[in-house]
Amino acid sequence: MDASGSDSVPSQPLSVAVGLIGPGLIGSALLRQISKQADRLLGPLHASRFAVVGIANSRQMLLQPEGVTMDRWEAELSEKGEPLDLPRFAAAISSAALASSAAPSSDPTAPGPACAVLVDCTASDAVSAAYPAFMRGGLHIVTPNKKFGAGPLPQYHELRDLSERRRRRFMYEATVGAGLPVISTLHGLLESGDRVIRIEGILSGTLSYIFNTYKPGMRFSEVVADAKARGYTEPDPRDDLSGLDVARKVVILARECGLDVELGCMQVDSLVPEPLRGEAGVSAETFMEALPQHDDAMAARAAEAAAAGGVVRYVGCVDMEAGTAGVTLRTYPSSHPFAQLSGSDNMVVFTTERYQDRPLIVRGPGAGAEVTAAGVFVDLLQVIRSHPRA
Numbered sequence: 001m002d003a004s005g006s007d008s009v010p011s012q013p014l015s016v017a018v019g020l021i022g023p024g025l026i027g028s029a030l031l032r033q034i035s036k037q038a039d040r041l042l043g044p045l046h047a048s049r050f051a052v053v054g055i056a057n058s059r060q061m062l063l064q065p066e067g068v069t070m071d072r073w074e075a076e077l078s079e080k081g082e083p084l085d086l087p088r089f090a091a092a093i094s095s096a097a098l099a100s101s102a103a104p105s106s107d108p109t110a111p112g113p114a115c116a117v118l119v120d121c122t123a124s125d126a127v128s129a130a131y132p133a134f135m136r137g138g139l140h141i142v143t144p145n146k147k148f149g150a151g152p153l154p155q156y157h158e159l160r161d162l163s164e165r166r167r168r169r170f171m172y173e174a175t176v177g178a179g180l181p182v183i184s185t186l187h188g189l190l191e192s193g194d195r196v197i198r199i200e201g202i203l204s205g206t207l208s209y210i211f212n213t214y215k216p217g218m219r220f221s222e223v224v225a226d227a228k229a230r231g232y233t234e235p236d237p238r239d240d241l242s243g244l245d246v247a248r249k250v251v252i253l254a255r256e257c258g259l260d261v262e263l264g265c266m267q268v269d270s271l272v273p274e275p276l277r278g279e280a281g282v283s284a285e286t287f288m289e290a291l292p293q294h295d296d297a298m299a300a301r302a303a304e305a306a307a308a309g310g311v312v313r314y315v316g317c318v319d320m321e322a323g324t325a326g327v328t329l330r331t332y333p334s335s336h337p338f339a340q341l342s343g344s345d346n347m348v349v350f351t352t353e354r355y356q357d358r359p360l361i362v363r364g365p366g367a368g369a370e371v372t373a374a375g376v377f378v379d380l381l382q383v384i385r386s387h388p389r390a
Helices: 023-043 075-080 086-099 125-129 131-138 153-166 182-191 205-212 220-231 244-256 284-307 371-386
Strands: 014-021 047-056 061-065 114-120 140-142 196-202 312-317 324-333 345-354 360-365
Touching: 014 205, 014 371, 023 047, 023 371, 047 075, 047 086, 047 360, 047 371, 061 075, 061 086, 075 125, 086 114, 086 131, 114 371, 131 140, 131 153, 131 196, 182 196, 182 244, 182 360, 196 244, 205 220, 205 312, 205 345, 220 284, 244 324, 284 312, 284 324
Parallel strands: 014 047, 014 114, 114 140
Antiparallel strands: 047 061, 196 312, 196 345, 312 324, 345 360
16 A cells, blocks of 8 residues: 555656756766665665766767766776767667667566656757757756756747657756755745745856855945956856846746746847947957946946945846846845845845735855755656656
8 A cells, every 4th residue: 555545556666867967066976866866765766876977078978878987987988988979878878778678577676667867967969958858868957057947938838748748747846046955946836826926046156256255345346356366257257247147047036927928029128238248349358457447337326326325236037927037236224135145145025915925935055066066966866766667
């Protein structure tokens, strides 16, 4: 008898094969986490096998159907890697799962259905564009890559339809808030029948640090330089200050709520002065040298907010009542949760029908390899647990 009180026949254990593309900071952290936990998870996951059978970077791929040696993958990728071929890589992951599975038998410990998962830890357009093809080949997809979730709507809806028809999951918790349970919290609200009124979020660790640090009387350019020196910004800080990364996260949240939003149609307030933008032919070095000339505009904005008893914060917003989404620099009262943030933490505030007077808040580190990898790992485990067993 199962938990529902009905008789059930034990399902056969899964054969799980994982292929990872992008063994950089996040990908390598994920591999370490899998290596540490995989054997302990066989029982809880009811799996006969949980193996990483392929690893690929932008140039090479390592395919080992029997399972990659987890403490030697870097050396083996370098020594035994073949030229990257995405379709072949994906097919090999499916084949490895199938090869170690078997048709159902009366032995409940015999290998059962095959579960093949592709994990994309890149920021690649080419890899994300191949998601529909991967899913048609039987693969679940887990990723922190925002490119697909915020990409063109037709492809987004195509993958959603494929996921439903093929019973394959597209999991992307770590695209918003790294390891924070932002997407899963939103899913829970919507699936339980709550109505989202508004979502507001400080969704960039870099911009969170900059505006938590910046106070009236300080030079904005010096705070940006400090953030760059501490490693918070991209090598070219304009990649953070443009707001594009935050905008992608807002698109993902808006689409979860049912808004058909396109990235190019949203209001996104760039913090990069127009004369210093990349399209103007200005280098990153020249940008940093010239930024102090534009400090006055931000100083005036901060002083105006302080005079009103508030602070300025760079915030992404999904307004379901207005049917809009955007990214703007806004003033918030000092009593607002956004004004209480420190360091580089992220915060997402859900105002819903149930959480209207006291909104639901998710707060914590929204960047970092280990926490992002943990978010990806949780999605991977969810895929395995929900994989069809018959």
